[in-house]
């Protein structure tokens with residue numbers, strides 16, 4: 001009866017995430033790289049204090065209930081004491097001291113995390129529903145949904161939100177900081193091990209909050225200097241595969257909620273049949289049935305059609321999807337070219 005309401009979740013919303021992180025014996029995510037060792041110390045201190053007092057208080061309580069219970073119906077109370085001042089002072093002052101230790105420890109940690117060392121490289125992380133964009137130091141180059149950092153170099157972030165509250169959360173680095181619209185928050189850390197790490201949004205920010213994911217690559221100095229593809233600016237002499245791989249980031253973060261790369265249909269058509277690979281290996285545009293101002297037309301897919309579909313989605317609506325929405329995206333020519341190269345890599349062989 002409700003079958004029509006059940007939809008398969010998009011299967012490829014994160015095409016290529018970082019490898020899963022296995023919690024350690026204490027159920028904690030392993031601390032893979034961080035300058036902030038205090039976070040774990042305070043966590044374990046708090047857990048030990050909680051367990052100690054739970055056992056102590058529950059033990060005394062259980063013992064008293066059993067040992068001092070009324071054994072006959074007419075047994076008189078053994079004591080009429082209403083309070084005990086020394087005991088009350090002890091159970092107020094001791095927890096106060098413990099809580100002040102936790103406060104001081106946590107406060108120091110939060111100050112450390114936001115006091116950026118002078119030699120840090122500054123990145124900008126822009127959060128919006130529901131993706132992350134990164135801008136690199138002294139550069140206008142951006143990457144989407146994926147970030148590159150150099151190992152053993154302090155990385156500082158200006159955190160910017162263009163819409164609602166988000167939070168920048170990297171469990172392996174032991175950092176979490178709210179991203180607040182209209183206010184520039186900062187956070188920093190030093191990645192100390194080469195690897196691939198997760199970055200999550202940790203502040204509920206709407207429908208696709210759980211998909212607000214970015215992959216963080218911590219690479220060696222040589223790899224960082226060579227500027228990995230999605231980060232470097234490319235030009236017409238760049239091999240098409242490199243251009244495709246550069247702008248695939250856009251697909252991963254902006255388009256995959258509605259378009260798949262495996263033929264499955266979500267809100268919009270899959271991208272697998274936009275181009276066709278011919279027997280000689282050349283890739284040509286496929287035929288497309290569209291509605292233009294109420295008229296049915298057959299067109300051949302080319303870069304201009306793709307650009308128009310992105311910048312003015314309502315100009316030509318694909319048959320079968322006439323009533324489905326796509327928001328316009330203001331992407332520049334270079335990004336659209338890269339996306340076209342990426343779409344071409346999905347072309348099936350001609351029959």
Ligand SMILES: [Cu+2]
Nearest residue numbers: 166201205212
């Ligand atoms: Cu968010």
